[in-house]
Amino acid sequence: MQKDRIAIIGGGAGGIMAALFAKNSSNQVDIYEKNQALGKKISISGNGRCNIFNANLKREDFFGEDLSFLEFALREYDFSKFRRFCEDLGLFLKVEKDGKVYPLSNQAKSVLAIFDRALKERDVNIFLSNEVLKVEQKEGIFEVVSKDKKAFYDKILIACGGKSAPNLGGGESGYEIAKKFGHKISPLYPALVQLETKIDKVLVGIKTKAKVSIMDKEYRGISFTNDLLFTKYGLSGFGILDISPYVSKALLSKESVILSLNLLPDFERSFLEDKFLKISKKYPKREVVQLLVGFLPLQIAKFLVSKLKLEKKTLQDTGVKTIKQIVATLLDLRFEVKNTHGFKYAEVCGGGVDVSMVDRKIFESKLVKNLFFAGEVLDITGKRGGYNLAFAFISGYLSGKAMATRDKF
Numbered sequence: 285m286q287k288d289r290i291a292i293i294g295g296g297a298g299g300i301m302a303a304l305f306a307k308n309s310s311n312q313v314d315i316y317e318k319n320q321a322l323g324k325k326i327s328i329s330g331n332g333r334c335n336i337f338n339a340n341l342k343r344e345d346f347f348g349e350d351l352s353f354l355e356f357a358l359r360e361y362d363f364s365k366f367r368r369f370c371e372d373l374g375l376f377l378k379v380e381k382d383g384k385v386y387p388l389s390n391q392a393k394s395v396l397a398i399f400d401r402a403l404k405e406r407d408v409n410i411f412l413s414n415e416v417l418k419v420e421q422k423e424g425i426f427e428v429v430s431k432d433k434k435a436f437y438d439k440i441l442i443a444c445g446g447k448s449a450p451n452l453g454g455g456e457s458g459y460e461i462a463k464k465f466g467h468k469i470s471p472l473y474p475a476l477v478q479l480e481t482k483i484d485k486v487l488v489g490i491k492t493k494a495k496v497s498i499m500d501k502e503y504r505g506i507s508f509t510n511d512l513l514f515t516k517y518g519l520s521g522f523g524i525l526d527i528s529p530y531v532s533k534a535l536l537s538k539e540s541v542i543l544s545l546n547l548l549p550d551f552e553r554s555f556l557e558d559k560f561l562k563i564s565k566k567y568p569k570r571e572v573v574q575l576l577v578g579f580l581p582l583q584i585a586k587f588l589v590s591k592l593k594l595e596k597k598t599l600q601d602t603g604v605k606t607i608k609q610i611v612a613t614l615l616d617l618r619f620e621v622k623n624t625h626g627f628k629y630a631e632v633c634g635g636g637v638d639v640s641m642v643d644r645k646i647f648e649s650k651l652v653k654n655l656f657f658a659g660e661v662l663d664i665t666g667k668r669g670g671y672n673l674a675f676a677f678i679s680g681y682l683s684g685k686a687m688a689t690r691d692k693f
């Protein structure tokens with residue numbers, strides 16, 4: 285009997301995992317990767333440490349049109365199974381705060397070294413620098429045309445990733461292949477990305493803690509408290525990356541989104557008003573900036589004073605009304621965001637292959653038999669914290685296993 289031939293398009297986390305589970309002694313598994321090496325995103329992820337998984341995966345940690353799609357997958361392949369699989373390969377992991385999982389070595393390189401070795405040990409064929417240009421199906425057989433090859437397969441897996449980070453392999457070919465086979469693509473948007481807005485020169489380069497909230501009816505109550513960095517183009521920092529999927533999605537249908545920054549998230553309004561009034565009374569000759577600099581970086585203090593046109597004022601000139609105005613501004617400083625910093629800088633791509641036409645247990649297309657999907661190409665996007673690699677590995681596991689066995693779960 286002829287061996288089952290399986291093509292995996294994309295050698296990232298999803299493709300690698302799928303290949304490891306798809307390969308058995310009675311099939312042939314070929315990975316096509318357009319980069320010169322596998323797993324470029326793995327190699328730089330988590331600032332080179334690779335936040336490889338999250339130990340507390342929940343459906344609410346993801347974005348997408350239909351998150352119920354995830355329920356089976358998250359139940360079926362949780363962290364304990366992933367950990368066992370990694371340890372079996374010889375890769376040891378550690379869990380840090382918020383459930384973030386890293387390789388014990390603290391090096392993304394070690395993850396790749398072990399996965400690469402495991403693929404070779406299982407005789408998976410790896411075709412590097414080999415971009416797939418076209419996939420067609422004739423009489424149930426897939427023809428895969430790549431830069432250097434033309435070959436025929438019984439099953440294919442689209443694991444091309446998303447549109448984000450084009451320098452690391454991001455692009456649209458996964459969506460294009462899916463579209464050719466009749467799949468719908470939910471609108472794409474950059475996620476886990478910096479946001480562009482007008483920033484006063486004085487603020488550029490300043491880092492502070494802030495609570496950032498999105499002032500949009502649809503996303504009422506969404507806010508994150510974390511580091512915030514003012515940059516030349518706008519806002520960066522963990523809180524901004526965390527809120528960016530909501531902003532970016534809103535920008536698909538709106539010209540701009542308003543963000544509110546609370547620059548002193550650890551204090552109550554009444555406490556600040558009271559403290560500011562007391563200080564004003566005690567030090568009436570001080571300038572307003574000297575009141576603020578006890579709480580905030582000097583540049584932010586200067587910016588607020590200038591914004592409120594209080595540069596020349598001393599504390600004896602500021603009554604209750606002005607104090608309340610200062611506090612109100614620093615607890616609710618607004619910025620209009622018209623753009624994200626774009627796919628080039630985004631860690632992930634929101635949107636993607638509509639999951640309603642994908643089997644949630646085996647990740648096979650409901651439209652085309654033997655066509656499978658894994659990873660970021662699907663309309664499932666994780667929050668920051670190891671969720672995106674986790675989804676790529678989980679979907680790689682389920683699709684890979686299914687391609688090997690074709691058993692329905």
Ligand SMILES: Cc1cc2nc3c(=O)[nH]c(=O)nc-3n(C[C@H](O)[C@H](O)[C@H](O)COP(=O)(O)OP(=O)(O)OC[C@H]3O[C@@H](n4cnc5c(N)ncnc54)[C@H](O)[C@@H]3O)c2cc1C
Nearest residue numbers: 294296297298318329330335416445453659660670672673
């Ligand atoms: C800077 C950065 C840091 C990140 N850090 C983390 C982190 O710490 N934790 C986390 O969970 N997530 C992180 N992510 C997100 C995570 O890396 C991705 O979500 C994940 O790698 C997606 O896996 P994937 O296999 O679906 O796609 P990818 O890893 O993008 O792999 C797809 C592969 O397919 C190849 N390809 C595309 N089209 C073709 C084609 N036509 N022919 C052949 N090959 C093709 C690409 O070159 C690529 O190698 C980070 C992303 C970036 C950009």
